[in-house]
Amino acid sequence: MADALKIGIAGLGTVGASLVRIIQQRSNALAVACGRAITITAVSARNRNKDRGVDLSGITWFDDPVALVENADIDVFVELVGGVDGAADLSVRAALARGIHVVTANKALLARHGVEFARLAEEKGLLINYEAAVAGGIPVIKAMRESLTGNNFSRVYGIMNGTCNYILTRMEKEGLSFEACLKEAQRLGYAEADPTFDIEGNDTAHKLAILTTLAFGSEIAVDDIYLEGISNISIEDINAAAELGYRIKLLGVAQRTETGIEQRVHPTMVPLDSVIAQVDGVTNAVALESDILGELLMVGPGAGGNATASAVLGDITDIAKSRPGAQQVPVLGRPAALLEHYRQAKMKSHEGGYFIRLSVVDRAGVFASIATKMAENGISLESIVQRSQYTTADAPVTIILVTHATMENAVRKAVSAIKHEGYLIGEPQVIRIERPKTV
Numbered sequence: 001m002a003d004a005l006k007i008g009i010a011g012l013g014t015v016g017a018s019l020v021r022i023i024q025q026r027s028n029a030l031a032v033a034c035g036r037a038i039t040i041t042a043v044s045a046r047n048r049n050k051d052r053g054v055d056l057s058g059i060t061w062f063d064d065p066v067a068l069v070e071n072a073d074i075d076v077f078v079e080l081v082g083g084v085d086g087a088a089d090l091s092v093r094a095a096l097a098r099g100i101h102v103v104t105a106n107k108a109l110l111a112r113h114g115v116e117f118a119r120l121a122e123e124k125g126l127l128i129n130y131e132a133a134v135a136g137g138i139p140v141i142k143a144m145r146e147s148l149t150g151n152n153f154s155r156v157y158g159i160m161n162g163t164c165n166y167i168l169t170r171m172e173k174e175g176l177s178f179e180a181c182l183k184e185a186q187r188l189g190y191a192e193a194d195p196t197f198d199i200e201g202n203d204t205a206h207k208l209a210i211l212t213t214l215a216f217g218s219e220i221a222v223d224d225i226y227l228e229g230i231s232n233i234s235i236e237d238i239n240a241a242a243e244l245g246y247r248i249k250l251l252g253v254a255q256r257t258e259t260g261i262e263q264r265v266h267p268t269m270v271p272l273d274s275v276i277a278q279v280d281g282v283t284n285a286v287a288l289e290s291d292i293l294g295e296l297l298m299v300g301p302g303a304g305g306n307a308t309a310s311a312v313l314g315d316i317t318d319i320a321k322s323r324p325g326a327q328q329v330p331v332l333g334r335p336a337a338l339l340e341h342y343r344q345a346k347m348k349s350h351e352g353g354y355f356i357r358l359s360v361v362d363r364a365g366v367f368a369s370i371a372t373k374m375a376e377n378g379i380s381l382e383s384i385v386q387r388s389q390y391t392t393a394d395a396p397v398t399i400i401l402v403t404h405a406t407m408e409n410a411v412r413k414a415v416s417a418i419k420h421e422g423y424l425i426g427e428p429q430v431i432r433i434e435r436p437k438t439v
C-alpha cells in the first residue's frame with residue numbers, strides 16, 4: 001500500500017469536528033477505497049480544551065493555522081476556519097507557498113480570492129478542492145469541473161443556502177416566526193458565524209459567483225451580483241404566493257443574456273408544481289441548463305456537519321487517489337490564465353415575471369390608477385387582485401399584481417409612478433418570478 005496521506009485540519013467546529021469523527025470511524029474503509037490510509041497529523045482551533053466528542057490524542061495541536069501549515073508534516077491542508085481575511089486567507093496562502101494541496105469549505109474566501117489562489121496553485125501543480133463550499137454535500141463542483149466539460153451553459157440557478165430555505169419552509173409549514181427559525185438553524189450548525197451573511201443573501205452570492213465562473217469561464221465577479229435577502233419576506237408574502245400557485249425560495253441565478261452575464265440573488269417565486277418548489281428545509285438544489293446535456297437538477301443536503309464533511313472527505317480522497325505528476329483538474333474548471341473578463345448584464349434589463357404587493361388606502365379609483373401605471377409602462381398583467389382576507393375593516397387594502405414577462409426597468413418605473421400618487425402605504429413588495437425549464 002502507498003504511504004498514508006497526511007492531512008492537517010484547521011477549524012474544529014461544526015464541519016471540522018464531524019470530519020475528524022468520520023475519518024477516525026472509517027479509517028479502514030477509506031484506506032481500501034483510496035489504496036492508502038488517510039492520517040490526521042495536525043489540527044488547529046481556538047480552544048484546545050473544548051470537548052468535541054473526538055479523540056485528538058496523537059495529533060499535533062497548533063493554536064495558529066499558519067503555524068500548522070508551516071511546521072506540520074502534511075500533504076493536504078484542510079481549511080475549515082471560515083472568514084475571508086485573517087487565519088483562513090493566511091493559512092491557505094502559506095499552504096500554496098509551501099507546495100501543499102488545499103481543501104476548503106470556505107466560499108467567502110474563494111469568492112474573494114479564488115482566481116488568485118487558482119493561479120498560485122497552478123504554478124505549483126497543486127490542487128484546491130472545494131466541493132463543500134457550494135451546496136454542501138451535493139457534488140456540484142465535481143459535476144461542473146469534471147463531468148460536464150464541453151457543455152455550454154445557458155443558466156445555472158438554485159437554492160444554495162440551507163439556513164434561508166430552512167427558515168422559509170418552517171415559516172410556511174409551521175407558522176413559526178423568522179427569528180425562531182433562524183435560532184434553530186444556528187443551533188443545528190447550518191448558519192454562518194455571522195448569520196447576516198445567510199439571510200441577506202451574501203452566502204448565496206459567494207456560491208453563485210463560483211458556479212458562474214465554472215459555468216461561463218469568466219473571472220469571479222462577486223461584487224457584480226444583484227443582492228436581496230429574505231429578511232423582508234413576511235408571512236403575508238408566503239401565503240399570497242401559495243394562493244397564486246407559487247412558493248418563495250431564495251434563489252441564486254446566473255444566466256447568459258445578449259448583453260453579458262446576469263447574476264442575481266433574491267427571494268423568488270417558483271411555480272408550486274416545480275421540483276424546486278418541493279425542496280424543503282436545509283436541502284439545497286442546483287439546476288444546470290446546458291446545450292449537450294439539457295437540464296440537470298441536483299438536490300441534496302446543503303448544510304450541517306455531516307453533509308458538509310462528506311463533501312470535504314470526497315475532496316481529500318480525490319487527492320489521496322490522484323497520481324503524483326498527473327495533470328490536475330484546473331481549480332476553476334479551466335486554467336486561471338484562460339478565464340475571460342466578466343461582462344455584466346445590468347439588472348434593470350432583467351426580463352421576467354413579477355409579483356407586486358401594494359398596501360393602499362381604500363379609495364375609489366386606486367385600483368384603476370395602479371392598472372393604468374402598469375399599462376403606461378408597457379407591463380401586461382397576468383392578474384390583479386384585491387382580496388378581503390388580506391384586510392380587516394378600516395385597514396389598508398392589499399392589492400396583488402402578477403405580471404407577464406417584462407423588463408425590470410419598466411417595473412421600477414411603474415412602482416415609482418405609483419409611489420408618487422399618494423395612496424400607497426409603506427413600501428411595495430416586489431418579488432421576481434423564475435420559471436424552471438422543465439422540472
Ligand SMILES: NC(=O)c1ccc[n+]([C@@H]2O[C@H](COP(=O)([O-])OP(=O)(O)OC[C@H]3O[C@@H](n4cnc5c(N)ncnc54)[C@H](O)[C@@H]3O)[C@@H](O)[C@H]2O)c1
Pocket residue numbers: 010011012013014015016044045046047063064065079080081082083086087105106107132133136189190191192193302303304305308
Ligand atoms: N456549517 C455548515 O453547514 C457549513 C457548510 C458548508 C461550508 N461551511 C463552511 O465551513 C467553514 C467552517 O464552518 P463551521 O460551521 O464548521 O464553523 P464553526 O464556527 O463551527 O467552526 C470554526 C472553527 O474554526 C476555529 N477557528 C476560527 N478562527 C480561528 C483562528 N483564527 N485560529 C484557529 N482556529 C480558528 C474555531 O475555533 C472553530 O473550531 C466555514 O468557511 C463555513 O462557511 C460550513
Ligand SMILES: N[C@@H](CCO)C(=O)O
Pocket residue numbers: 132133135136160161162163164190191192198203302303304
Ligand atoms: N450557512 C450555509 C452553510 C452551507 O454553506 C447555509 O446555510 O447554507
Ligand code: NA
Pocket residue numbers: 131132133134135136137138139140141311
Ligand atoms: Na457541494
